[in-house]
Amino acid sequence: METSLVILAAGKGTRMQSDLPKVLHQVAHAPLLAHAMRAGAALQPARTVVVAGHGSDAVAQAADEEDPDATVVLQQEQLGTGHAVLQARAALEGFEGTVIVLYGDTPFIRPETLEAMIAARATHDVIVLGFDTPDPGRYGRLKMECDQLTAIVEFKDASAEERAITLCNSGVMACDAALLFQLLDQVSNDNAAGEYYLTDIVQLSRAAGKSATVVVCPQEETLGVDSRAGLARAEALFQARARAELLEIGVTLTAPETVFLAHDTVIGRDVSVEPNVVFGPGVTVETGATIRAFSHLEGCHVSRGAVVGPYARLRPGAELGEDSRVGNFVEIKNATIDEGAKVNHLSYIGDASVGKGTNIGAGTITCNYDGFMKHHTEIGAGAFIGSDTMLVAPVRVGNNAMTATGSVITRDVEDGALALARARQEVKPGRALKLFEFLKSRKEQKRREKTQQEQA
Numbered sequence: 170m171e172t173s174l175v176i177l178a179a180g181k182g183t184r185m186q187s188d189l190p191k192v193l194h195q196v197a198h199a200p201l202l203a204h205a206m207r208a209g210a211a212l213q214p215a216r217t218v219v220v221a222g223h224g225s226d227a228v229a230q231a232a233d234e235e236d237p238d239a240t241v242v243l244q245q246e247q248l249g250t251g252h253a254v255l256q257a258r259a260a261l262e263g264f265e266g267t268v269i270v271l272y273g274d275t276p277f278i279r280p281e282t283l284e285a286m287i288a289a290r291a292t293h294d295v296i297v298l299g300f301d302t303p304d305p306g307r308y309g310r311l312k313m314e315c316d317q318l319t320a321i322v323e324f325k326d327a328s329a330e331e332r333a334i335t336l337c338n339s340g341v342m343a344c345d346a347a348l349l350f351q352l353l354d355q356v357s358n359d360n361a362a363g364e365y366y367l368t369d370i371v372q373l374s375r376a377a378g379k380s381a382t383v384v385v386c387p388q389e390e391t392l393g394v395d396s397r398a399g400l401a402r403a404e405a406l407f408q409a410r411a412r413a414e415l416l417e418i419g420v421t422l423t424a425p426e427t428v429f430l431a432h433d434t435v436i437g438r439d440v441s442v443e444p445n446v447v448f449g450p451g452v453t454v455e456t457g458a459t460i461r462a463f464s465h466l467e468g469c470h471v472s473r474g475a476v477v478g479p480y481a482r483l484r485p486g487a488e489l490g491e492d493s494r495v496g497n498f499v500e501i502k503n504a505t506i507d508e509g510a511k512v513n514h515l516s517y518i519g520d521a522s523v524g525k526g527t528n529i530g531a532g533t534i535t536c537n538y539d540g541f542m543k544h545h546t547e548i549g550a551g552a553f554i555g556s557d558t559m560l561v562a563p564v565r566v567g568n569n570a571m572t573a574t575g576s577v578i579t580r581d582v583e584d585g586a587l588a589l590a591r592a593r594q595e596v597k598p599g600r601a602l603k604l605f606e607f608l609k610s611r612k613e614q615k616r617r618e619k620t621q622q623e624q625a
Contacts, residue, residue: 171266172287173346174209175257178202178232178273179222179244184396190224191395192273193231196403197411198450199432201394202228203235204276209269210236211280212287216264218257219273220244228273249364250340251356258350268349270342270367275393276403277410278341282386286343294348295374295381297321298341300388308337309368311383318381321368325361336383338368339391348379407432415442443479451485469501472508490525504535507550519543521560524550524568532557549584 182191192202202219209217217239221228229241240260244253254270261268267290269283278298286296297318299311307324310331321338322331344352352370360366371381394403411434412425419438422428427444434448437456446460449467454460458471461478468485471477474492481495486503489495493506496513504521512518514531520543521535533554535546544562548554552566555574566572567584576590 170287170290171215171264172212173216173261173264173266173268174206174212174214174218174271175254175261175268176202176205176209176217176219176271176273177250177253178205178219178228179225179247179253180274180395181223181247182274182395185400186397190228193224193227194394194400196276196394196400197407197430197432200231200235201276201403202231202273204432205271205273205278206232206235206239208276208278208280208283209271212269212283214269215266216240216261218242218260220253220256222247222253249358249362250367251353251365251369254367255350255353255365261346261350264346266346267343268346270340270344272340272393274395275340275391277392277406278339278386278390282384282390285386286341286384289382289384290343290345292380293382294345294379295371296343297368297371297381297383298339298391299336299383299385300339300391301336301385302388303335305332305335305337309340310334311336311338313383316382317375318371318383319375320372321366323360323362323366323368336385337388339386340367340393341391342367342370344370344374348374352377437473446478452483484519518546520562521546521548523548524552526550527552527554529554530556530558530574534559536561 178192180191185191185194193200196204217236219232219239219241221241222244225243232239232241242256242260244256267287286298289296309321309323310327311318312320312322352373355373356365356369358365374381389406392403392406394400408429411430412422412428415436416422420436421441424444428442429447431448431450433450435453437454439457440454442460443462445463447465451468452466454471455473457473459476464478464481466483469483469487471489472491475489477495480497482500484502487501488505490506490508492509494511494513495501498515499512500517502519504518506512506523507525509525510523510527512529516529516533518535520537527548527550536559537543546560546562547565549566549568551569553571555572555576557575558572559577561579564578565581567582569585570582571587572578573589576588578588578590582588
């Protein structure tokens with residue numbers, strides 16, 4: 170049975186207090202919409218339709234970045250969930266199979282849950298995803314008779330008896346495509362909100378002699394985000410899940426609650442991550458590496474056995490070879506640090522390549538930007554870069570070459586050569602004492618002048 174997705178992403182999200190469409194607010198460095206699309210993508214859907222409204226251009230761009238084959242349709246007026254799904258009719262024309270309706274602000278539904286809904290379609294026409302909770306609040310209630318769902322009652326329209334029901338509606342639904350639109354055509358807006366509810370198709374399907382049932386999942390999967398507080402809860406939930414998964418596969422997290430991960434962070438087994446480490450998007454850390462405390466990684470690759478930090482920053486394009494070392498207060502950007510190379514202290518290596526076994530001394534900087542263009546620095550294998558060396562790109566330091574401490578290197582250094590680029594030191598006996606006395610007298614003179622001005 171083929172499956173297609175309709176993802177509702179038209180809401181403005183007034184409670185977010187933001188100009189950004191609600192579904193584009195991020196959890197773990199990815200839009201809420203992207204999380205929802207990924208959950209559905211696990212079903213390998215024949216078609217994916219995103220229903221946009223507020224900020225439709227930005228929503229369409231985000232949908233395209235996640236899935237270029239997705240179709241974005243526009244809901245001009247927000248007249249309810251049923252009306253929103255109807256906007257996908259043309260995009261699903263000719264599709265014969267099951268349509269699953271998801272929500273762009275509900276990021277945590279697991280693929281296994283959606284697969285359970287698809288399995289239930291073998292014996293029922295309409296499937297609703299529900300959850301049981303002791304505190305149902307304002308959620309819609311699911312009325313059941315044995316295994317049959319008889320109605321979904323919105324909180325606004327529910328009686329006191331119906332509000333006592335603890336089985337609640339998540340909003341996610343699966344239905345045969347032809348039946349779905351046939352039923353939606355019959356939905357009215359005769360309710361307290363004056364909206365066309367998708368949930369009304371349950372009663373309509375029952376009246377047509379069709380069957381409906383509920384697949385139950387944990388409440389946390391159905392978490393919807395409609396406020397900044399909700400966004401913070403979603404972030405906390407994602408992080409807790411992601412940390413637990415890492416621990417399960419053999420990653421050591423010394424203080425798990427202090428480590429923050431991105432939606433696409435990949436970490437191998439036997440990696441050790443110390444406290445207060447932040448992973449931005451696009452990070453892969455191979456088996457046996459160590460990420461020490463207070464480091465920040467983004468858009469980088471850390472190979473087996475490498476050690477990063479403490480207090481290191483790896484920026485996009487950083488590639489660390491096996492057994493390399495990047496130490497405290499070191500920043501690497503768009504640079505390759507080959508196997509066994511070391512950049513241990515207070516350095517910036519950007520737009521560069523550092524050869525195998527090379528040692529970069531403390532305070533070294535690749536001066537890669539001339540105010541208009543970025544330039545490359547090449548450092549060969551087995552080189553030794555003395556502390557406080559300024560490498561003015563474009564420049565090459567050869568294999569087994571050396572730069573003297575405090576040098577400013579502006580020309581290529583051939584293999585095996587020593588480069589010294591600093592002024593000769595001169596010592597003036599007694600000059601410091603004379604200079605101190607001169608500066609002290611100037612300071613006293615300025616103090617007297619200021620006092621005279623205040624008294625005048």
